[in-house]
Amino acid sequence: MRPRVKYVIGPDGSPLTIADLPPTNTRRWVIRRKAEVVAAVRGGLLSLEEACTRYTLSVDEFLNWQAAIDKHGLAGLRTTWVQHYRDS
Numbered sequence: 001m002r003p004r005v006k007y008v009i010g011p012d013g014s015p016l017t018i019a020d021l022p023p024t025n026t027r028r029w030v031i032r033r034k035a036e037v038v039a040a041v042r043g044g045l046l047s048l049e050e051a052c053t054r055y056t057l058s059v060d061e062f063l064n065w066q067a068a069i070d071k072h073g074l075a076g077l078r079t080t081w082v083q084h085y086r087d088s
Helices: 031-043 048-055 059-077 079-087
Strands: none
Touching (some): 031 048, 031 059, 048 059
C-alpha cells in the first residue's frame, strides 16, 4: 500500500488536494468534477473504494469515466456525446 499523498496535479494542471475535490453530495457531474475525481484516484489522493463510497459511484461508473478520458480526453466525459464516442 502506497503512502497517502498531500496533493496531485488536477486536470487543469494545478495542484488538487482533498479540500479541492467536489463536495460529497455532488449530484451534477460536470466534466471538470469527473476529471478531478479520476485524477485524485490515479494520483493516490483517494483509493478507488474511497472515491466510490465518497461519491456514491459504482466501480463501473468510475472505470467508464477513466476509460473515456484515456480514449477521448476530457471531451469523452461529456454526457451528451457518450453515444457518439461509444460508437467510434
